[in-house]
Amino acid sequence: MKTIDDKRINRLLARNGVRFGIYKNGTFNEQLFPFDSIARVITHLEFETLQAGLIQRVDALNAFLEDIYHDGNAVRDGVVPEEFVYSAKGYLPECADITPPGSIHSHISGIDLVQDVDGSWTILEDNLRIPSGASYPLIARELSRIASPETFREQSIVDNRDYGDMLREAMDYANPGGISVILTPGRYNAAYFEHSYLAEKTGALLVGSASLFVKNNKLYHKDYKGGEVRVGAVYRRISDEYLDPLTFLPESLIGVPGIMDAYRAGNVALLNAPGNGVADDKGIYYFVPAMIRYYLGEKAVLKNAPTYLPFFEKDMELVMDRLDELVVKDVAEAGGYGVVFGSSLNGEDLEKLRQAVIAEPRRFIAQEVVDFRDMDVKENGETVPRKADLRAFVVTGSETRVWASGLTRFSRDPDSCIVNSSQGGGFKDTWVLSR
């Protein structure tokens, strides 16, 4: 088998501007995202199971979002406790009673999984707000095909270049009339490369908020000549709280005043819908298998990591007993922040954590440390084992589909299990075999 030249791909990635930005202590830095050429390989059979499990999960999460922004049956029927829904930071009462086109709330879902030592998959978390990262394996594959065409000719690897089409289909399906745009906060956003790349791949217009305006409950784009054209779908890459200064944070300069009017009136699709944060809350995660049973009448195909909610008394007891073995996560944090391994703490810090959990049980979840499979990574010419996860992209338009690829992220630090790119990790391509 021909191998792919890491150095060459990384050089090409740099030339193509494949970067992500990090804010640290108030300054903005752009970093390259190191690529490792040893791909994660998912067999055809394995992918079939993954696919079934992911589609089921995303369909249930979409049903949950539609439910809690309307009648709240799942709460009334005791599937999810009230406290985990209506007091969640991600629950936006401003979105109550809105039915988005096709009742789809999460069009693009990024589901993070790890493969256990025994080969089975475990869901780590759901990302239903603005999951980013699809552009990295997409461009890495494109460049790898240039660098080593034989690799892809000689092996049965499912082509992943259809991501732009999948995304476009989701936009078109939800679009009630007008053009489709990708709304970016601009080049100081961590994922600006991705915004521009996906605009290129989908044919959607890349726009900033200054060129959008709302009139009579409809959204319009104003071009450089002052021409106005109706906008029907917005793949928005700005977070909920900045989306509309007349509804959410009044100080937002990157949002579009009145866009919630157009959205509520059914005149524009927002991908993803605002308010999705309530369903990818780390606390809600615990209830997803129950949601799958409740909405779909099915048993969950993919398992959750064993999770305890200190909110429940019996779980609190267990968490207190085994705090030094568990991993504790702050439900309000993302991007690998607010994750603490009990085993890594000294007595004093462990006690601090204990007090924090006792003071605000709803704020934390505790999980068993998943012993996930190491993956080979090339480092200075040697192959070393590193922890890695997989972000699978699930796209919902006329139907829910799983992209036959995904972002495999690995930790470059041999002692760390945290693979987030904002924490300095690297990435791999993910190959799904066609047979």
Add this chain to the structure above:
Amino acid sequence: MNAEKFSRFRFSYHIQEEYDSQIMKQNVSLRALPQTDARQRICALSMHCPDFDCWTNSDGFGNRHWSLCCSDPHRTFDFTVEGTVLLSAAARCAGKDHPIYHMQTALTRPSSEMEGFSNEIKRPEDRSDGDCLAFAEAMSEKLYSDMSYRPGITGTGTTAAQAFELRGGVCQDYAHILLGLLRYHGISCRYAAGLAFESGKTHAWVEVYDRGSWYGIDPTNQCAAGTGYLKFSHGPDAFAASVSRGVYCGSAAYRTDIRSELKRV
């Protein structure tokens, strides 16, 4: 038969802003579009806002609002809504509850001092049995006797805990404190904004949910929000129910003048 007594009122709400230099792209959202319900019936309504495009919509709390926008350079914003309404003498309005109204918000979350204060009143034994209203009235009375109306010592962002510490403030603060105290006891209640008392100012009060209806309580004046209360909006707190919100492009300083009236005819 509904034997509640209604009285006819005329109302107007006028907001004028002047900017000391030209501004562009102004968007305003005004929840000054009262809706007909069991305790207020809108008979006639007219709106006037020169040079602005206008449309209406609703929000997640069931309020309606005017959306106004002007992209051309301008120096004034001049909005008037007026109409006639029939207002019920009863403070009761049948309606649906929502779980968000039992949840504290950043503006209502009680301090431990407030919790102690609220515990001095006997809690309702059974929430379903409908003594929420009596409990809320008792709480409002206790709060009223402890607070003093002092305009200027608080602002729009003042929290219930901060105002309670001062034992003073305006209607918004009274309402936030009462919401915080009641929600602490698991009672569903919401912030209401509108016009009241034939006064020239917008007012705020509290609505408490009990046996299938919302009941208006005015903690600032220690009375039921019955005749003479015209509601514009409600929500979990003042931020969510705010009557006016707006943004514009420009560096102008502005002067706002709000005049409103509610008069029996």
